Amino acid sequence: MLPKAEWLASLPQVVVVGSMLVTDDGGLVLLVQANYGTCAWQFPGGWLDLGEYPTVCAERELAEETGLDCQAAGLLAVMWHSPKESTGGRAVVQFLFDGGRVPAGSSVRLQGSELSEACWVRPAEAMALLDDKRGAWLEAALRAQQGEPVQVLAR
Template sequence: MNTLLPKAERLASLPPVVAVGSMLVTDDDGLELLVKANYGPCAWQLPGGMLDLGEYPPVCAERELAEETGLNCQTVGLLAVMWHIPKESSGGRAVVQFLFDGGQVPAGTPVHLQRSELSEARWVRPAEAMTLLDDKRGAWLESALRAKRGEPVQVLAR
């Protein structure tokens, strides 16, 4: 007796997951770029957004950075991953966020905000970033900074 579901039913039964690509960009003075969203409960964050269908995570991070800030940086490597378990607030969807290293830009590089999503951008020292970010994004950034120093890339669960 074959108990396997047809492929369409099996795929429909899988939990939905939303993927996000984000970018950590620093300048020559060691400042990190944070952006302030004009939506949702978490105002300050790293530039990024949801992957389009068929999009590769680092390509998404590069695209979102360019759309949100006008900066065109190539990903240097993966720094950290954050896994959010499905919750009612996410529509029952799990969320996986990839944080990539966007390298360095010259100090004073201007940022051109996507005003439909963002209200502000700041170049900040890591300590200030930790005061602006919520706890989960702060832990994600700390993990990314450790990876930049050569420690293994971590997957954080929230």
């Protein structure tokens, strides 16, 4: 039997991300575009701080990135990413929470150090902007909003 410290060191390391799906009264979905990495369209969100709960992270990241203050109403979908070099050999688990609805025309104040753009689009338009994995994540989230079970997607 391994000593506890060795056993703990042997466990997989996981990075956790909290993200938020926010829609407006007209059914438009909020997407943001990062100004780093692949500059892909995505949902507002980011990595958890040490000791932070995933819903708190999603709410904090939404406020930091967009200026919107929404509560995480429930879990809509989860994305699992296998360990890779870009994450230091760590796996990544992303939680997508329901941020509820905001009034149509709500303004977004972008966090310029991380984001270059934001847009409110219909779900079909969002699917065209998102990469395949985020598109599947959105589809799963929209189904969960309609009462279907929360899905865990693997990438």
